[in-house]
Amino acid sequence: MLEAVELTKSYPDLVTGQFVALDRVSFSVGAGEIFGLLGPNGAGKTTALRILSTVLRPTSGHAKVNGFDVNTHPYEVRHSIGFVSSNTAIYDRMTAWEMVEYFGKLYGIPADQLDERMHRVFEQLNMQEIRDVAGARMSTGMKQKVSIARAIIHDPPVLVFDEASLGLDVLVARALLNIISELRDAGKCIIFSTHIMREVERLCDRVSILYRGRTLATGSLPELAATYQEQDFEELFFRLLHESDQERMKNVDAAANSSETVGVL
Numbered sequence: 001m002l003e004a005v006e007l008t009k010s011y012p013d014l015v016t017g018q019f020v021a022l023d024r025v026s027f028s029v030g031a032g033e034i035f036g037l038l039g040p041n042g043a044g045k046t047t048a049l050r051i052l053s054t055v056l057r058p059t060s061g062h063a064k065v066n067g068f069d070v071n072t073h074p075y076e077v078r079h080s081i082g083f084v085s086s087n088t089a090i091y092d093r094m095t096a097w098e099m100v101e102y103f104g105k106l107y108g109i110p111a112d113q114l115d116e117r118m119h120r121v122f123e124q125l126n127m128q129e130i131r132d133v134a135g136a137r138m139s140t141g142m143k144q145k146v147s148i149a150r151a152i153i154h155d156p157p158v159l160v161f162d163e164a165s166l167g168l169d170v171l172v173a174r175a176l177l178n179i180i181s182e183l184r185d186a187g188k189c190i191i192f193s194t195h196i197m198r199e200v201e202r203l204c205d206r207v208s209i210l211y212r213g214r215t216l217a218t219g220s221l222p223e224l225a226a227t228y229q230e231q232d233f234e235e236l237f238f239r240l241l242h243e244s245d246q247e248r249m250k251n252v253d254a255a256a257n258s259s260e261t262v263g264v265l
Protein backbone atom coordinates (compact mmCIF):
# COMPACT_ATOMS: atom_id res chain seq x y z
CA MET A 1 0.00 0.00 0.00
CA LEU A 2 2.85 2.38 0.86
CA GLU A 3 6.55 1.95 0.29
CA ALA A 4 9.47 4.29 0.96
CA VAL A 5 12.85 3.24 -0.41
CA GLU A 6 16.09 4.92 0.66
CA LEU A 7 14.40 8.31 0.99
CA THR A 8 16.97 11.08 1.36
CA LYS A 9 16.49 14.81 1.71
CA SER A 10 19.36 17.23 2.05
CA TYR A 11 19.47 21.01 2.24
CA PRO A 12 22.34 23.37 1.39
CA ASP A 13 24.15 24.40 4.57
CA LEU A 14 26.50 27.37 4.89
CA VAL A 15 28.77 25.61 7.40
CA THR A 16 28.85 21.96 6.33
CA GLY A 17 27.88 22.36 2.67
CA GLN A 18 24.99 19.87 3.00
CA PHE A 19 22.62 19.13 5.87
CA VAL A 20 21.04 15.70 5.57
CA ALA A 21 17.56 15.88 7.15
CA LEU A 22 16.65 12.37 5.98
CA ASP A 23 19.25 9.73 5.26
CA ARG A 24 18.23 6.65 3.22
CA VAL A 25 15.07 5.91 5.17
CA SER A 26 13.05 2.88 4.03
CA PHE A 27 9.83 1.30 5.28
CA SER A 28 6.63 -0.20 4.01
CA VAL A 29 3.11 -0.16 5.43
CA GLY A 30 0.21 -2.44 4.51
CA ALA A 31 -3.57 -1.99 4.54
CA GLY A 32 -5.03 -2.38 8.04
CA GLU A 33 -1.72 -1.50 9.66
CA ILE A 34 -0.54 1.40 11.83
CA PHE A 35 3.11 2.17 11.30
CA GLY A 36 4.79 4.50 13.80
CA LEU A 37 7.58 6.95 13.09
CA LEU A 38 9.06 7.66 16.51
CA GLY A 39 11.79 10.19 17.08
CA PRO A 40 12.75 13.34 18.99
CA ASN A 41 12.47 16.85 17.52
CA GLY A 42 14.39 17.18 14.29
CA ALA A 43 14.56 13.40 13.67
CA GLY A 44 13.16 13.77 10.15
CA LYS A 45 9.60 12.54 10.69
CA THR A 46 7.83 15.52 9.10
CA THR A 47 10.34 15.55 6.24
CA ALA A 48 9.52 11.89 5.45
CA LEU A 49 5.76 12.54 5.65
CA ARG A 50 5.98 15.63 3.46
CA ILE A 51 7.78 13.63 0.80
CA LEU A 52 5.11 10.91 0.98
CA SER A 53 2.34 13.48 0.59
CA THR A 54 4.19 15.15 -2.36
CA VAL A 55 4.76 18.49 -0.59
CA LEU A 56 8.54 17.94 -0.76
CA ARG A 57 10.61 16.18 -3.41
CA PRO A 58 13.26 13.76 -2.18
CA THR A 59 16.90 14.46 -3.05
CA SER A 60 17.17 10.75 -3.81
CA GLY A 61 15.26 7.57 -3.18
CA HIS A 62 11.66 6.93 -4.16
CA ALA A 63 8.28 6.18 -2.67
CA LYS A 64 4.97 4.74 -3.78
CA VAL A 65 1.59 5.43 -2.24
CA ASN A 66 -1.30 3.18 -3.28
CA GLY A 67 0.82 2.08 -6.25
CA PHE A 68 1.59 5.65 -7.43
CA ASP A 69 5.08 7.09 -7.47
CA VAL A 70 5.30 10.35 -5.50
CA ASN A 71 7.61 11.93 -8.09
CA THR A 72 5.79 10.96 -11.27
CA HIS A 73 2.13 10.75 -10.12
CA PRO A 74 1.69 13.42 -7.41
CA TYR A 75 -1.98 14.05 -8.30
CA GLU A 76 -2.95 10.41 -7.80
CA VAL A 77 -0.89 10.24 -4.60
CA ARG A 78 -2.73 13.26 -3.15
CA HIS A 79 -6.06 11.62 -3.89
CA SER A 80 -4.88 8.45 -2.14
CA ILE A 81 -3.79 10.15 1.05
CA GLY A 82 -5.35 12.06 3.95
CA PHE A 83 -3.03 14.20 6.07
CA VAL A 84 -3.72 15.22 9.67
CA SER A 85 -1.27 17.35 11.64
CA SER A 86 -1.49 19.23 14.90
CA ASN A 87 -1.72 22.65 13.30
CA THR A 88 -4.30 22.32 10.55
CA ALA A 89 -5.97 25.69 10.04
CA ILE A 90 -9.70 25.81 10.73
CA TYR A 91 -11.69 28.65 9.20
CA ASP A 92 -13.33 30.77 11.90
CA ARG A 93 -16.47 31.60 9.96
CA MET A 94 -17.28 28.16 8.56
CA THR A 95 -19.20 25.51 10.45
CA ALA A 96 -17.86 21.97 10.80
CA TRP A 97 -20.25 20.79 8.10
CA GLU A 98 -19.32 23.59 5.67
CA MET A 99 -15.59 22.99 6.15
CA VAL A 100 -15.73 19.28 5.47
CA GLU A 101 -18.09 19.84 2.55
CA TYR A 102 -15.69 22.41 1.10
CA PHE A 103 -12.86 19.90 1.16
CA GLY A 104 -15.10 17.24 -0.35
CA LYS A 105 -15.78 19.60 -3.25
CA LEU A 106 -12.06 20.38 -3.61
CA TYR A 107 -11.48 16.63 -3.96
CA GLY A 108 -14.04 16.61 -6.75
CA ILE A 109 -16.60 14.33 -5.07
CA PRO A 110 -19.87 14.62 -7.07
CA ALA A 111 -22.67 16.42 -5.15
CA ASP A 112 -24.98 13.38 -4.90
CA GLN A 113 -22.20 11.22 -3.41
CA LEU A 114 -20.81 13.98 -1.21
CA ASP A 115 -23.95 14.35 0.90
CA GLU A 116 -24.05 10.63 1.68
CA ARG A 117 -20.32 10.58 2.40
CA MET A 118 -20.66 13.62 4.72
CA HIS A 119 -23.35 11.90 6.78
CA ARG A 120 -21.26 8.76 7.05
CA VAL A 121 -18.11 10.63 8.17
CA PHE A 122 -20.01 12.76 10.71
CA GLU A 123 -21.54 9.61 12.15
CA GLN A 124 -18.23 7.71 12.12
CA LEU A 125 -16.45 10.47 14.06
CA ASN A 126 -19.44 11.20 16.27
CA MET A 127 -19.61 14.80 15.04
CA GLN A 128 -23.36 15.31 14.67
CA GLU A 129 -23.46 17.61 17.69
CA ILE A 130 -20.82 19.97 16.31
CA ARG A 131 -22.22 20.02 12.80
CA ASP A 132 -23.31 23.67 12.99
CA VAL A 133 -20.57 24.99 15.28
CA ALA A 134 -18.42 27.69 13.65
CA GLY A 135 -14.61 27.33 13.68
CA ALA A 136 -14.19 30.33 16.00
CA ARG A 137 -16.27 28.60 18.68
CA MET A 138 -14.63 25.18 18.47
CA SER A 139 -12.50 23.63 21.21
CA THR A 140 -9.13 22.14 20.23
CA GLY A 141 -10.69 18.67 20.32
CA MET A 142 -13.53 19.71 17.99
CA LYS A 143 -11.02 21.27 15.59
CA GLN A 144 -9.00 18.07 15.54
CA LYS A 145 -12.14 16.07 14.66
CA VAL A 146 -12.87 18.45 11.78
CA SER A 147 -9.25 18.02 10.61
CA ILE A 148 -9.72 14.25 10.59
CA ALA A 149 -13.11 14.50 8.86
CA ARG A 150 -11.73 16.59 6.03
CA ALA A 151 -8.72 14.25 5.70
CA ILE A 152 -10.97 11.21 5.24
CA ILE A 153 -13.88 12.77 3.30
CA HIS A 154 -12.54 11.41 -0.02
CA ASP A 155 -12.13 7.98 1.61
CA PRO A 156 -8.37 7.67 0.96
CA PRO A 157 -6.76 4.27 1.55
CA VAL A 158 -3.73 5.90 3.25
CA LEU A 159 -3.82 8.22 6.26
CA VAL A 160 -0.95 10.19 7.72
CA PHE A 161 -1.04 11.56 11.27
CA ASP A 162 1.88 13.91 11.94
CA GLU A 163 2.24 14.62 15.67
CA ALA A 164 -1.56 14.83 15.62
CA SER A 165 -1.98 14.63 19.40
CA LEU A 166 0.26 17.64 20.08
CA GLY A 167 -1.54 20.14 22.34
CA LEU A 168 -4.53 17.88 23.03
CA ASP A 169 -5.55 17.13 26.61
CA VAL A 170 -5.43 13.49 27.74
CA LEU A 171 -9.12 12.84 27.09
CA VAL A 172 -9.09 14.24 23.57
CA ALA A 173 -5.75 12.56 22.80
CA ARG A 174 -7.25 9.26 23.94
CA ALA A 175 -10.29 9.78 21.72
CA LEU A 176 -7.96 10.53 18.81
CA LEU A 177 -6.04 7.27 19.34
CA ASN A 178 -9.36 5.39 19.44
CA ILE A 179 -10.44 6.95 16.14
CA ILE A 180 -7.11 5.99 14.56
CA SER A 181 -7.53 2.38 15.80
CA GLU A 182 -11.00 2.26 14.26
CA LEU A 183 -9.67 3.55 10.94
CA ARG A 184 -7.04 0.79 11.01
CA ASP A 185 -9.77 -1.77 11.71
CA ALA A 186 -11.63 -0.39 8.70
CA GLY A 187 -8.60 -1.36 6.58
CA LYS A 188 -6.78 1.95 6.25
CA CYS A 189 -3.01 2.05 5.88
CA ILE A 190 -1.85 4.47 8.57
CA ILE A 191 1.41 6.26 9.32
CA PHE A 192 1.54 7.83 12.74
CA SER A 193 4.43 10.10 13.68
CA THR A 194 5.05 10.96 17.31
CA HIS A 195 7.71 11.58 19.93
CA ILE A 196 5.55 9.96 22.63
CA MET A 197 6.55 6.36 23.35
CA ARG A 198 3.30 5.55 25.14
CA GLU A 199 1.34 6.32 21.95
CA VAL A 200 3.49 3.91 19.98
CA GLU A 201 3.00 1.21 22.60
CA ARG A 202 -0.77 1.70 22.56
CA LEU A 203 -1.33 2.03 18.86
CA CYS A 204 1.36 0.90 16.47
CA ASP A 205 1.70 -2.50 14.86
CA ARG A 206 5.26 -1.70 13.80
CA VAL A 207 7.55 1.26 14.33
CA SER A 208 10.71 2.85 12.95
CA ILE A 209 12.86 4.76 15.41
CA LEU A 210 14.31 7.81 13.63
CA TYR A 211 17.15 9.94 14.93
CA ARG A 212 19.09 12.67 13.15
CA GLY A 213 17.52 11.62 9.86
CA ARG A 214 18.48 7.96 10.12
CA THR A 215 16.56 4.80 10.98
CA LEU A 216 17.96 3.20 14.13
CA ALA A 217 15.56 0.24 14.24
CA THR A 218 12.35 -1.04 12.66
CA GLY A 219 9.93 -3.75 13.78
CA SER A 220 7.00 -4.62 16.00
CA LEU A 221 7.57 -3.99 19.70
CA PRO A 222 7.97 -7.73 20.46
CA GLU A 223 10.47 -8.01 17.58
CA LEU A 224 12.48 -5.05 18.85
CA ALA A 225 12.41 -6.40 22.42
CA ALA A 226 13.75 -9.76 21.20
CA THR A 227 16.40 -8.28 18.88
CA TYR A 228 17.81 -5.90 21.49
CA GLN A 229 17.10 -8.08 24.54
CA GLU A 230 15.21 -5.24 26.20
CA GLN A 231 11.57 -5.51 27.30
CA ASP A 232 11.23 -1.88 28.40
CA PHE A 233 10.55 0.12 25.24
CA GLU A 234 11.59 3.43 26.78
CA GLU A 235 14.94 1.97 27.87
CA LEU A 236 15.42 0.51 24.40
CA PHE A 237 14.66 3.86 22.75
CA PHE A 238 17.18 5.79 24.86
CA ARG A 239 19.79 3.07 24.49
CA LEU A 240 19.58 3.24 20.69
CA LEU A 241 19.86 7.03 20.72
CA HIS A 242 22.83 6.87 23.09
CA GLU A 243 24.62 4.25 20.95
CA SER A 244 23.98 6.35 17.86
CA ASP A 245 25.49 9.43 19.55
CA GLN A 246 28.55 7.44 20.64
CA GLU A 247 29.03 6.11 17.11
CA ARG A 248 28.76 9.63 15.74
CA MET A 249 31.34 10.99 18.19
CA LYS A 250 33.71 8.16 17.27
CA ASN A 251 33.40 9.09 13.60
CA VAL A 252 33.95 12.80 14.37
CA ASP A 253 37.09 11.93 16.40
CA ALA A 254 38.35 9.62 13.64
CA ALA A 255 37.85 12.35 11.02
CA ALA A 256 39.64 14.92 13.22
CA ASN A 257 42.56 12.53 13.81
CA SER A 258 42.95 11.72 10.14
CA SER A 259 43.02 15.44 9.20
CA GLU A 260 45.66 16.02 11.92
CA THR A 261 47.70 13.13 10.48
CA VAL A 262 47.45 14.61 7.00
CA GLY A 263 48.55 17.96 8.48
CA VAL A 264 51.65 16.34 10.09
CA LEU A 265 52.58 14.51 6.88
Ligand SMILES: Nc1ncnc2c1ncn2[C@@H]1O[C@H](COP(=O)(O)OP(=O)(O)OP(=O)(O)O)[C@@H](O)[C@H]1O
Nearest residue numbers: 011019021039040041042043044045046047048163
Ligand atom coordinates in the same frame (compact mmCIF):
# COMPACT_ATOMS: atom_id res chain seq x y z
N1 LIG B 1 13.81 23.89 4.65
C1 LIG B 1 14.76 23.42 5.48
N2 LIG B 1 16.05 23.85 5.38
C2 LIG B 1 17.00 23.37 6.20
N3 LIG B 1 16.78 22.44 7.17
C3 LIG B 1 15.52 22.00 7.32
C4 LIG B 1 14.44 22.46 6.48
N4 LIG B 1 13.32 21.81 6.87
C5 LIG B 1 13.66 21.00 7.90
N5 LIG B 1 14.97 21.10 8.17
C6 LIG B 1 15.73 20.39 9.20
O1 LIG B 1 15.57 18.99 8.98
C7 LIG B 1 15.56 18.29 10.21
C8 LIG B 1 14.38 17.38 10.27
O2 LIG B 1 13.22 18.17 10.43
P1 LIG B 1 11.75 17.52 10.60
O3 LIG B 1 10.79 18.65 10.69
O4 LIG B 1 11.54 16.50 9.56
O5 LIG B 1 11.90 16.81 12.02
P2 LIG B 1 10.79 16.11 12.91
O6 LIG B 1 11.26 14.75 13.24
O7 LIG B 1 9.46 16.22 12.26
O8 LIG B 1 10.84 16.97 14.24
P3 LIG B 1 9.82 18.03 14.82
O9 LIG B 1 9.01 17.26 15.78
O10 LIG B 1 10.74 19.02 15.46
O11 LIG B 1 9.07 18.62 13.67
C9 LIG B 1 15.60 19.34 11.32
O12 LIG B 1 16.92 19.46 11.82
C10 LIG B 1 15.16 20.60 10.61
O13 LIG B 1 15.74 21.75 11.20
